[in-house]
Amino acid sequence: LLSLGALSASAAYPEKPIVITVPFAAGGPTDTVARQLAQAMQKSLKQTIIIENVGGAGGTLGVAKIARAPADGYSLALTHIGMSTAPSLYRTLPFKPLEDFEYVGRIVDVPMVFITRPGLPVKDFKELVSWAKAQPKESVTLGNAGIGSASHLCGLLLQSTIEVDMNTVPYKGTGPAIADVMGDRIDLMCDQSTNTTSHIQAAKVKAIAVAGNKRISSIPNVPSAADAGYRNFDISVWHGLYAPKNTPKAVLDVLGNSLREAVKDPDFVRRMQELGANVSAGDEVTADGLRKHLAAEINKWAPLIKKAGQYAD
């Protein structure tokens, strides 16, 4: 009788609003991707999607909430590369990324940009490096969204590459953090183009370089770190959609099909392109594609984090 009940529930799914938890503050890059994706997925699901922002601990609090949520398809998590760095950074992580979830699929890959406050007396990456080296130890303020965020990972890579230890200032997301960069309250940050593009185009922050080997279509005048001779910044912030372990297969099929339609939705694709983001396609937007990439990324970032020796707990 129970399985029949589960069967009928899945058959009617979704029959009430779905909540997608974003583990960072509203107004940041992850929130932006989630709200755009929700608009696209609503078209095929014919159901309201509510975005819930649960910030803190570099995004791990919000993800932990979904690891414990009912496996009925009405509580999902949308997060990014931080899912792959958390296992190396948190020795007491309250979830196992490769065991505690069902994997719906990948969504977008987002490049990152080094930005500084408007008043900082540097105009390119080389000047930023020499300015930072000339400052007293741990006096340069570097904003991020907490240990385990993409901005944290990029900041680690920056500090180890230019050999400058900075004073990192954590926020619940880079939405609030970028306000302090614009306000000349913190010196610099590495943040995703989904958050920085509009502020760079409005000249509210200084865009120093793309944290990658090629330029970004939404901000074509910003040189890449590779243009300045630094080729090891190749961070691409991939994003995935997750459900709690043991969510029924029939529900996961509905979600997967809706996601695969959404990443082809013209409004979604156009908005992501305007923000310099690369929409996932093909096998990436499958359960297997997401889980395989997550496993590869956990292995990829572990050595860097070990070398940096910075842990959350």
Ligand code: MLT
């Ligand atoms: C980060 O990892 O830096 C987050 O994406 C920031 C955010 O989404 O607010």
